[in-house]
Amino acid sequence: MKFYIATDIEGVATVTGVAGQGMNKDCKQYEFARRMLTCEVNAAIDGLLSAGQAEIIVSDGHSDGTSNIIYEELRRGVKILAGSPRPRQLEVVDESFTGIILIGYHPMAGVENGVLSHTFSSVAIQNMWLNGRLVGEIGLTAVQAGALGVPVIFVSSCKAGTDEAKDWIPGVTTVAVKEGLGRNCAISLHPEDAQEKIRDGVGRAVAKLAQIQPLRIEPPYELRIEYKLESTAEAMVRATGCERIDSRTIVRRSDDIFKVY
């Protein structure tokens, strides 16, 4: 078996961030968030290994993809994908992979009580639609994985994020490590309780692998992106030649899901 653990950082237990600040080196909670992410990734690795031998790749996916996880504290034996820019989303995944695990993910922009909710950029993007349906990073990742023939089998996030995952991915196993009381406020599980639930949840997801299929959405794909600023839409049109459908909104079309984002 071969698994890919894709990580973000906003969706780990007890992390709420600070309004107006990204979850980056300047944020008071960033160092803590890195430690929690590392523990949650280890919990997912333990859950995968509880089902038997597995080849595991851990992708450091937040921001520039470097040192958001404390690599030297990860369980031995995994391989770690770090750095940017990368060739595409889900970099090395192909049909030889058994499943994808999402750890520390967050809900799409604009979701009520979505902890640290955003879609790729909290400062630039207002909304994104895939083939007419509002989509965030969880949904888009599941569709991209599906196009590669691999199912997303487990997602951990806040409650709004796990609701979004269940909405997009039939049969996915989820663990909500916290529940938003606002965008930057949550009631969270204790970190160790969250880690235990992730370990058990990933183990359950692997046990019912036969019941989950890759999320196949047939091409053509149309990704509509509404930016917060007209100037961002203008810059995108100049840089990529994409179509602009109103002052803040552009659209990209392709039969290749990796060419629309």
Ligand SMILES: [Zn+2]
């Ligand atoms: Zn992130």
